[in-house]
Amino acid sequence: MNFDPKDLEKRFYSDGYQLAMKAVEAGLSGETLLSSVKEMHQLVDEVMEYFSDFAKKQNRAPACRKGCSWCCHQPVFALSYEMDVLNDFIEKNFDNATREQIAKRATEKNTKLKGLQGDALLNSKFPCPLLENGACMAYAARPVACRIYLSTSVASCQKFFSEPENEEAVPALLQFPMRIGRLINEGFKAALKTAGVKVEEMRIEEGAGTFRSS
Template sequence: MLLFYHKFNILNQNIDMTTNPQFEQLEKAFFHDGYQLAMKAIEANMEQEALHQSLKEMYAAIDGLIDSLFVYARQQNQSIHCKRGCSWCCHQPVFALDYELEYLQAFIEKSFDAETISGIAEKAKQKQDKLGHLKGDELMNAKHPCPLLKDKTCMAYDARPIACRIYLSSDVKSCVHFYKHPDDKTTYPALLDMPMRLGRMMNEGFKSALKTNGIETKEFRIEEKLL
C-alpha cells in the first residue's frame, strides 16, 4: 500500500514517535511497501529495468513523505532548512546499498558525457584516497566533498540514494557547526527523526525481500562505487 502515510495522516496528528503504537504501524507499512517493491523486481527476474523501476517508486514514496513534511512545517510556522544549494552534509561519508549505487551509476552513464564521467571518477578516487583507510569516528567525522557535488548542488539529484533523501535538518547552523567542528561531541546536526526512520524501514523492507530470495546486498560509500 504505497504512500500509506497519506491515509494515516500522521502529520496532522502530532504523533509521538517514541511512544505511539500508530508510528510502529507506519514503520511496518513502510517496511511492507519496500518489501513489495523489491518483490516486483524479483518476479521480473531482477532485470535491470524492473529493478530500476522499483527503486524509482521507492524514491518517489520517500520524496512524497518529505514534501508532506515541508507542508506540515509551514503550517506549524516551523522550518526545515534543507534545500538545493545547501551542501554542508555533502562533505561527509554517505553509505548506500549496492542496488542503489548501481542505479546511481546507470543514471550517471545515461546523463553525462565521457569527460564528465571521468571527472566524477577522479573525484571519487580523491575521496577514497582520503577516507579509505579511516574507521569509526575518524571516518564518520571526515569532511571531503561528494564526487557528485558541483557548485553546491548534486549532479545526480534525481538518483541520489535513500540516505541523502532522508537527511533533513531543522537548523542549518547545527550543520555548519558539525562541518567546521566534527569532533565536538556536544553538538550534532538537528536532524528530523521521522524521515530517517521511515526511509530506513522502507529500504530495509526492500533489502529483506532480496535476502529472502537469496540475493545478498552490501553497503558501500558512494565514492567506492563511482571509481
C-alpha cells in the same frame, strides 16, 4: 495528525518490501530492478514531502535548499542497488570526460578515507564526488541517505561541518521521517535478500564510477 508511530513503521517497511517483490516476481532483470528502486525512491520522496509539510505547521520547516551543501561533505552510505541507479544515471546523462572526472574525484576521496574507522570516518569532511558548484550533479538519482537528511537549521549543519569532533555540534534533523525512509529501504533490501540477491553497503565514493554495462 494522529498516528501510531509503530504502525506507520510496519506499514512503510512493508511498502518497501512489496516494491522489491514486484521486481523479484518480474524476473529481476537489470532494468526491472532499476525501475523498482526508482519507485522506492519516489515513495521516500513523497513521505519526506508529507512530513516536511507537517513540520512546517509545527514551525520546524526543513531548511534544506539548493546550494546548501554542508551535508555533502560527510560519508554517505548507499546500498548496491542504489549505486546501480546512481551509476546508470551518470552513464546516461554525462559525457565521457565528465564521467571520468566523477570517477577521479571518487578515487581521490576514497584514498583520503582509506583506513579510517568509527568516529574518525563518520566525522571526516571531504566533498562528495558528485558535488559541483554547491549542488548535486545526480540529484534525481541520489540514494535514500541523502533524501531523508532533512535539517531544520542551516547553522547546526554548518557547525557540524566546522566542528566535527564537538559532540554537541549535531545537525537539527527531523528524526521520525528519517527513520521511516530507512525502514522503506530496509524492507526493499529484505525482499531482495529473500530472493537470494546479494546486497552490499558502501560509501558513494566506493561505488561511483563503476558504471553498469549497457
